[in-house]
Amino acid sequence: xxxxLKKLKYGARVLLSKGGGQPETIDIAGKSTILLHGGAGxxxxxxxxxxxxxxxxxxxxxxxxxxxxxxxxxxPGFGRSGGFDQITDIEDMAFHYLDMLDxxxxxxxxxxxxxxxGWIAAEIAVRWPxxxxxxxxxxxxxxxxxxxxLGDLFRLAQNRDKLREMLFDDPKGAIATLVxxxxxxxxxxxxxxxxxxxxxxxxxxRPYDPKLAGRLRRIACPTLLLWGDHDxxxxxxxxxxxxxxxxxxxLKLIKDCGHLPMFEKEAEFVETITNFCLA
Amino acid sequence: xxxxxxxxxxxxxxxxxFDAKNDSAWIWLSNSNYDPVKGHDLYREYIDTxxxxxxxxxxxxCVNEHHQNAYGLMPSPNVIAGALTQRTKKIKIAVIGNAxxxxxxxxxxxxxxxxxxVMSGGRLITGMVIGGGPEYFSYQIEPTTAREKFREALxxxxxxxxxxxxFEWNSKHYYFRYVNPWPTPLQKPHPPIxxxxxxxxxxxxxxAQRRYAYMGVPYFHIDVFRRVxxxxxxxxxxxxxxxxxxxxxxxxxxxxxxTDKQARAEFEPAFRYFIKNLLKGIGLTPPGYTSPKSAxxxxxxQKFFLYQQxxxxxxxxxxxxxxxxxxxxxxxLARYQKELGVGVVLTGCQTGTLPHHLARKSMELLxxxxxxxxx
Numbered sequence: 258x259x260x261x262l263k264k265l266k267y268g269a270r271v272l273l274s275k276g277g278g279q280p281e282t283i284d285i286a287g288k289s290t291i292l293l294h295g296g297a298g299x300x301x302x303x304x305x306x307x308x309x310x311x312x313x314x315x316x317x318x319x320x321x322x323x324x325x326x327x328x329x330x331x332x333p334g335f336g337r338s339g340g341f342d343q344i345t346d347i348e349d350m351a352f353h354y355l356d357m358l359d360x361x362x363x364x365x366x367x368x369x370x371x372x373x374x375g376w377i378a379a380e381i382a383v384r385w386p387x388x389x390x391x392x393x394x395x396x397x398x399x400x401x402x403x404x405x406x407l408g409d410l411f412r413l414a415q416n417r418d419k420l421r422e423m424l425f426d427d428p429k430g431a432i433a434t435l436v437x438x439x440x441x442x443x444x445x446x447x448x449x450x451x452x453x454x455x456x457x458x459x460x461x462x463r464p465y466d467p468k469l470a471g472r473l474r475r476i477a478c479p480t481l482l483l484w485g486d487h488d489x490x491x492x493x494x495x496x497x498x499x500x501x502x503x504x505x506x507x508l509k510l511i512k513d514c515g516h517l518p519m520f521e522k523e524a525e526f527v528e529t530i531t532n533f534c535l536a
Numbered sequence: 537x538x539x540x541x542x543x544x545x546x547x548x549x550x551x552x553x554f555d556a557k558n559d560s561a562w563i564w565l566s567n568s569n570y571d572p573v574k575g576h577d578l579y580r581e582y583i584d585t586x587x588x589x590x591x592x593x594x595x596x597x598c599v600n601e602h603h604q605n606a607y608g609l610m611p612s613p614n615v616i617a618g619a620l621t622q623r624t625k626k627i628k629i630a631v632i633g634n635a636x637x638x639x640x641x642x643x644x645x646x647x648x649x650x651x652x653x654v655m656s657g658g659r660l661i662t663g664m665v666i667g668g669g670p671e672y673f674s675y676q677i678e679p680t681t682a683r684e685k686f687r688e689a690l691x692x693x694x695x696x697x698x699x700x701x702x703f704e705w706n707s708k709h710y711y712f713r714y715v716n717p718w719p720t721p722l723q724k725p726h727p728p729i730x731x732x733x734x735x736x737x738x739x740x741x742x743x744a745q746r747r748y749a750y751m752g753v754p755y756f757h758i759d760v761f762r763r764v765x766x767x768x769x770x771x772x773x774x775x776x777x778x779x780x781x782x783x784x785x786x787x788x789x790x791x792x793x794x795t796d797k798q799a800r801a802e803f804e805p806a807f808r809y810f811i812k813n814l815l816k817g818i819g820l821t822p823p824g825y826t827s828p829k830s831a832x833x834x835x836x837x838q839k840f841f842l843y844q845q846x847x848x849x850x851x852x853x854x855x856x857x858x859x860x861x862x863x864x865x866x867x868x869l870a871r872y873q874k875e876l877g878v879g880v881v882l883t884g885c886q887t888g889t890l891p892h893h894l895a896r897k898s899m900e901l902l903x904x905x906x907x908x909x910x911x
Contacts (some may be wrong), residue, residue, distance in 0.1 A: 403896050411822060412564075412672070447828055453826030461822075462677045 263431035270316040278314025278329065286356040288340030289330040296322025299390075300363050300532065303329045304354070304370030304377050307456045308390055308436070308520065309448055314337045317519045320527040324391075324535065325367065330357060332373075332436035334455035336448060347459050347466050351380040358388055367534040369393035371519055372491065373438040373456065379469065379476075379499070391534045394499060395482040395490050395526070396516050401465045406496045411461075414453060414489075426487040426515040436520055479534040480506035485514030485521065537873065537911045538782065540596040540630060541589035542884040545582045545616075548811050549574060551787020560817025562670040569606065578609070581892050583616065587623040588896065592903035596628035596661065597883055601635055604674040607814040614648045621656040622752040629656055632730050632751060637682050638803030642710065643687035643717055646696040648897055649719045658722040663730045663751070664690050669821040680824030680903070682885050685709045697726040730785065735764050735837070736830055743780070750884060754787030755815070755842035758855035758872065765876050781879025789857040790869070790883040792901035796860040802850065803859050803887075803895050810888030815843045833834035862905035870910045
């Protein structure tokens with residue numbers, strides 16, 4: 258019963274946030290890209306996870322938009338963003354977003370993302386450190402930690418229960434069953450199929466970038482690493498290695514949180530990142 | 537009509553409670569379940585069975601490629617085909633097929649098929665396949681470009697067989713400075729090409745346009761085959777020619793015994809083992825391996841797949857297998873091969889846990905009492 262109320266409450270907040278994010282289709286070096294944006298202030302680019310959470314303007318986007326000018330692009334191949342045929346690996350994603358910054362005329366931004374999005378942010382920051390004012394990375398893969406190999410998401414995705422266990426601290430909670438539904442409709446299935454296809458292109462052959470670890474020393478801006486203390490998909494050990502390799506980076510753990518802090522611990526997630534970026 | 541004898545080389549020794557305890561017979565089913573001592577005897581008996589098909593007058597024998605599974609123990613069908621070239625003299629040997637995107641360089645396929653063609657004296661039929669979904673997990677091959685790699689590799693192989701080398705090759709996924717395989721095939725311009733399919737419109741059109749042969753993979757409802765071969769004939773007509781019956785092959789398990797009752801009693805338990813255990817996990821589809829549209833179609837077609845069939849009536853009515861006395865099998869085979877308009881039937885008598893002596897008995901009855909009267 259409590260779960261149903263929590264879901265209704267989240268649904269109401271999604272509705273209330275709706276006016277906030279204006280979707281726009283922009284051309285980025287020949288790739289037709291959906292970009293949601295809202296708010297005013299310093300430019301803040303949010304890169305979404307493989308879940309595709311930015312297909313909608315959600316309450317956490319809106320919360321960031323209270324303080325920043327938020328740009329929330331949809332990755333090539335997700336939803337109605339085109340250009341999947343021009344993306345073959347994570348480096349292509351990094352170049353895509355360099356092209357986006359240029360297309361939008363953004364010299365320097367606060368940049369970050371969750372999971373896949375955080376990894377892309379790191380790949381951008383090692384290549385063009387001058388374009389990143391503040392960097393935050395949440396629950397991101399990209400590295401290889403020998404003692405804690407990543408699970409096979411493509412196998413786990415076959416089973417909704419196992420998937421929720423990997424993604425959430427509380428897999429039976431309202432938000433877990435709202436985000437990973439037991440019986441997704443056709444549109445959700447199609448979105449998931451597209452998302453997993455893009456992810457496969459990034460990580461199937463090797464679930465990390467072997468060159469990233471050696472390049473992280475090039476990151477020049479203040480960096481926040483934010484991890485769910487119970488992230489079972491990309492455990493906090495990955496955050497620790499990022500911290501070791503990025504000069505001056507700080508690592509913060511979110512208590513009782515899994516792989517998706519923007520859903521499971523939204524308030525703490527937004528607050529920590531906002532404070533970091535405004536400091 | 538041509539009748540080819542197909543062997544999967546399945547592992548028959550899974551535990552009785554396998555189905556309850558495992559989610560798949562593929563990819564991650566531990567190979568501690570495999571016993572190489574038993575495996576030695578199996579290979580010997582399975583190869584004997586294939587060689588026996590020549591003695592009985594079948595037109596060809598077929599082997600195929602699967603990895604890390606209990607369903608089929610031929611990660612390299614070319615190794616088995618190599619043995620068969622030395623055990624047989626006249627029969628066609630069809631390797632259907634090699635999963636091209638799994639070979640890097642794919643020139644390996646051009647080389648090994650050419651070896652087999654020369655070794656067999658020009659008896660090879662070459663199957664070119666994308667490979668099933670599970671193989672992409674087993675070989676860690678990026679699935680979203682599977683179809684591109686398949687087309688490129690196929691074109692490369694055919695060019696390597698038909699254009700004197702050395703030549704340079706440059707395509708999206710493959711670059712070679714010197715393409716120059718020794719040996720080249722004995723059959724000119726190259727051995728026949730068969731492409732197995734599970735009903736996607738994309739594959740049907742491709743095979744028709746290239747004038748290759750389309751082999752309908754078994755384990756589907758007869759209605760699926762009706763649709764597929766109808767589409768194939770249309771696609772050939774659209775490409776400007778009439779489909780030749782031998783461009784169309786129908787895969788169907790056949791089991792013959794003295795009476796209908798005996799046939800079912802001998803065959804059904806072995807077939808159930810095959811369905812419940814060995815087919816489990818075969819349908820795992822990696823992301824991007826098909827288009828979203830095809831993925832949706834595959835999901836909708838699940839009910840036409842053997843794995844979903846519960847009762848013997850389902851199996852009989854859907855013609856997932858032809859089982860019975862010589863007379864029953866004669867009638868059914870004659871009816872359906874005519875109705876489908878196919879010129880090739882690919883059949884396996886061996887399935888699941890079927891003992892070797894029963895497989896042989898069924899082959900003998902099929903070859904002596906059925907095939908001569910339905911050809």
